[in-house]
Amino acid sequence: MATSRSAGAVRVHAYESDARSYHVNAHWVESDQGIVLIDTLLLKSDARRLAEKLKATAKPLLAILITHPHVDHFSGTGVLRAAFGPVPVCATRATADGMLRAMAKATAQGWLKALGDDHDPDVVLPDCVLEPDAEVTLGNLAFRVLDLGGMESENNTVFHLPAAGVLFGGDATVSNAVYFVGDGRSQKALDGLRQLASRFAADTSVYSGHYRPETLGALLRENTRQIERMREVMNAVRAEPGALTDAGQLTAAARSRAVQALVGAAEQREGYGMDPRAVASMNLQELMREWRESRQAHAAAAGNEARPQ
Numbered sequence: 033m034a035t036s037r038s039a040g041a042v043r044v045h046a047y048e049s050d051a052r053s054y055h056v057n058a059h060w061v062e063s064d065q066g067i068v069l070i071d072t073l074l075l076k077s078d079a080r081r082l083a084e085k086l087k088a089t090a091k092p093l094l095a096i097l098i099t100h101p102h103v104d105h106f107s108g109t110g111v112l113r114a115a116f117g118p119v120p121v122c123a124t125r126a127t128a129d130g131m132l133r134a135m136a137k138a139t140a141q142g143w144l145k146a147l148g149d150d151h152d153p154d155v156v157l158p159d160c161v162l163e164p165d166a167e168v169t170l171g172n173l174a175f176r177v178l179d180l181g182g183m184e185s186e187n188n189t190v191f192h193l194p195a196a197g198v199l200f201g202g203d204a205t206v207s208n209a210v211y212f213v214g215d216g217r218s219q220k221a222l223d224g225l226r227q228l229a230s231r232f233a234a235d236t237s238v239y240s241g242h243y244r245p246e247t248l249g250a251l252l253r254e255n256t257r258q259i260e261r262m263r264e265v266m267n268a269v270r271a272e273p274g275a276l277t278d279a280g281q282l283t284a285a286a287r288s289r290a291v292q293a294l295v296g297a298a299e300q301r302e303g304y305g306m307d308p309r310a311v312a313s314m315n316l317q318e319l320m321r322e323w324r325e326s327r328q329a330h331a332a333a334a335g336n337e338a339r340p341q
């Protein structure tokens with residue numbers, strides 16, 4: 033499915049995939065001089081359909097920008113390159129550095145196998161490195177690059193197009209869906225959302241990596257509230273008597289209660305086409321890991337203070 037919206041001479045389009053590829057979006061910006069594509073989808077079949085839409089404009093593809101190192105956002109790059117030739121693939125160093133790790137992790141988890149030939153396991157690494165706080169001009173489109181660090185993935189880059197008043201948020205933000213903290217960074221995600229609030233106007237239109245566009249102010253309020261709620265749910269369950277093993281892991285019974293509570297806290301939000309319990313389990317596992325790591329860091333700091341100098 034594709035939707036489009038125009039702001040002056042610039043048009044923003046979305047390619048929205050379905051549940052088979054977690055409702056991931058690619059966006060493209062069209063000016064009179066050409067097209068800039070943001071992210072390249074998960075499946076080869078979607079990337080081919082996207083390439084056809086871009087070809088139909090009869091305009092040159094000026095560059096591909098990658099928002100973050102998760103395979104559903106960069107796996108279609110090879111298909112786009114095959115269709116358009118060697119267009120620059122641009123990302124910050126921190127995003128580029130995470131891509132091979134992300135592909136290895138997704139491969140090890142086994143779920144890519146189910147996609148068969150419709151997924152390209154060869155990572156096309158960026159050949160155009162963006163500074164983490166740079167301005168990049170492609171044709172007559174001037175983008176501001178901002179690296180937010182680890183949030184939903186190990187690095188989340190956003191691209192601001194001031195001329196159109198839009199921000200391409202990747203998965204730093206998500207509208208009407210469960211925020212994925214499955215890479216263990218709920219605190220950093222909250223920090224990143226605060227950075228967005230301090231850098232961009234609340235009425236900026238944000239095109240997120242999944243689901244529909246939304247204004248920044250509404251997204252930040254909603255995403256912040258739901259991440260804080262997830263942390264509260266996890267903290268409440270693990271603080272119950274007998275909830276933890278000696279190693280600081282939740283017992284099976286406590287885990288089951290926590291998953292149930294997280295599913296309840298997710299209310300009617302979208303879950304990327306996955307079982308809500310599966311999304312809750314992934315988030316819970318990493319919320320717990322993050323909690324254990326912060327507890328260990330505090331213990332180590334306290335130990336250092338107690339030690340005679």
Ligand SMILES: [Zn+2]
Nearest residue numbers: 102104203241
């Ligand atoms: Zn994603």
